Amino acid sequence: MLDLPRNLTLPVRGPFLRYAVTLALFLTGLGLRAATNGFFPPGFPFLTFFPVVIGTTFLTGRGPGFLCGLLSGLAAWYWFIPPYDQFKIDSQVATALGFFAFVVIVDVLLIDGLMKRQRQLMESEARLAQMADHQSLLFKELQHRVANNLASVASMLRLKRRQIQRDPASALDVIDRADERIELMGRIHRQLYDPLVREMPVADQIRRAVDQARQVASADHVPCDVHVEGVTLDTGRLMTLVLLITETLTNSFKHAFESQPDPQVTVALAPLPNGRYRLVVSDNGCGLPQAEAPVPGLGTAVIRGFVAQLGGTLHVDGTAGVKTVVDFPAV
Numbered sequence: 001m002l003d004l005p006r007n008l009t010l011p012v013r014g015p016f017l018r019y020a021v022t023l024a025l026f027l028t029g030l031g032l033r034a035a036t037n038g039f040f041p042p043g044f045p046f047l048t049f050f051p052v053v054i055g056t057t058f059l060t061g062r063g064p065g066f067l068c069g070l071l072s073g074l075a076a077w078y079w080f081i082p083p084y085d086q087f088k089i090d091s092q093v094a095t096a097l098g099f100f101a102f103v104v105i106v107d108v109l110l111i112d113g114l115m116k117r118q119r120q121l122m123e124s125e126a127r128l129a130q131m132a133d134h135q136s137l138l139f140k141e142l143q144h145r146v147a148n149n150l151a152s153v154a155s156m157l158r159l160k161r162r163q164i165q166r167d168p169a170s171a172l173d174v175i176d177r178a179d180e181r182i183e184l185m186g187r188i189h190r191q192l193y194d195p196l197v198r199e200m201p202v203a204d205q206i207r208r209a210v211d212q213a214r215q216v217a218s219a220d221h222v223p224c225d226v227h228v229e230g231v232t233l234d235t236g237r238l239m240t241l242v243l244l245i246t247e248t249l250t251n252s253f254k255h256a257f258e259s260q261p262d263p264q265v266t267v268a269l270a271p272l273p274n275g276r277y278r279l280v281v282s283d284n285g286c287g288l289p290q291a292e293a294p295v296p297g298l299g300t301a302v303i304r305g306f307v308a309q310l311g312g313t314l315h316v317d318g319t320a321g322v323k324t325v326v327d328f329p330a331v
Contacts, residue, residue: 003139004194006284011059012059012060018061018063018064019059019060019064019067020070020204021056021059021060021064022056022060022064022065022067023055023071025055025059025068026051026052026056026072026075029048029049029051029072030048030049030072030075030203032048033045033047033048033049033075033076033079033080034079036048037080041045044079045076045077045081045096046072046073046076046100047097049069049072049073049075049076049100050103050104050107052068052072053065053068053069053072053104053107053108054107054111055069055110057107057111058115059113059128060110061112062108062111062112063088064106065104065107065108065111065112066105066108066283067099067106068203069101069104069108070101070158072104073097073100073101073104074087076100077093077097077319080092081096082099095319100269109253111222115155121263126178152261171281172324173288185236201228202228202231202238202269203226203228203229203231205238205242205286206226206228206241206242206245206267206269207226209242209245209246210224210226210245210246210249210267211224212246212248213245213246213250213253214249214253215254216250217250217254217309219253219307221242221263222252222253222257222264222265223263223264223265224249224265224266224267225264225265225266226262226266226267226268227266227267227268227269227270228267228268228269228270229269229271230270230271231269231270231271231277234331237331240306240309240310241269241279241305241306241310241328244303244306244310244326245267245281247302247303247306248303248324249265249267249281251303251322252265252281252283252285252320255285255286256283256284256285256286256287256321257283258285258324260284261281262284263284263285264283264284265281265282265283266280266281267279267280267281268280268283270282271330272327275329275330276328276329276330277327277328277329277330278325278326278327278329279325279326279327279328280323280324280325280326281323281324282321282322282323282324283321283322284320284321285321285322286321287318287319287320287321287322288316303324305326307326310326310328310329311328311329312326312328313326313328314326314329
């Protein structure tokens with residue numbers, strides 16, 4: 001919720017200044033009443049105090065308005081209600097003071113209520129403006145991300161086409177894998193741009209994406225531990241990171257556990273001291289034929305593309321299972 005100050009519409013702010021202005025206005029009303037005392041017939045002791053109380057409430061708020069009303073009532077009682085220069089009470093004085101108190105309370109509460117309503121309207125207007133700006137930014141970001149994702153899909157299909165040209169017999173399997181990747185990309189896109197979950201912590205977003213990757217790859221039997229701490233990312237970079245994680249997991253689900261009775265995958269994301277983040281995706285599968293580099297293929301090309309989008313570096317260790325390490329800047 002937008003946090004705006006309570007005294008947003010008050011021209012006079014700060015406790016000391018507000019009560020100093022209140023005292024000054026009261027003394028002004030008192031001076032005017034004393035200066036014009038000879039011009040009024042008996043029965044008008046509060047005449048100059050009413051506008052002072054109203055002006056004080058508008059300028060300084062409810063509390064100072066009540067204080068001004070109290071001082072005005074006491075001053076009128078002492079100096080302008082007979083017997084003068086004393087606080088004597090009888091039925092007529094009590095009636096006059098009660099009437100003055102009633103009018104002051106009604107005026108102050110009415111003005112304060114109107115000002116509260118004005119503040120609420122201004123807060124609502126500010127929130128609506130903020131939401132409009134956010135929606136506009138989100139729409140531009142969404143357009144940019146859709147264009148990038150379509151470009152990624154086009155690149156992936158070109159790679160698939162070359163693979164089919166080299167081995168026509170693998171066409172159905174290649175198309176099925178391409179379909180899985182596109183479906184997963186669509187799911188993640190809907191997840192990250194869903195207004196209901198956009199405010200989710202990064203850890204929860206990644207866990208949801210990991211679960212979706214397991215579902216798409218029919219790998220619900222593979223446990224996935226996710227460890228994320230101290231990470232904040234904008235939606236665009238989070239989208240690229242999540243797609244990188246799911247692509248890496250997809251490779252593990254497809255190739256790592258053919259002979260592994262107890263498969264296990266771990267995803268860890270944590271900040272580094274130099275303003276960068278480190279992503280580690282590891283499995284306990286069969287590893288890679290080459291210890292120093294991943295097996296060339298579409299999955300590797302896609303992963304490298306996402307790492308490049310993040311401006312990061314990639315290192316893969318395939319000696320004991322496969323461990324993929326990506327260091328990338330936070331922004």
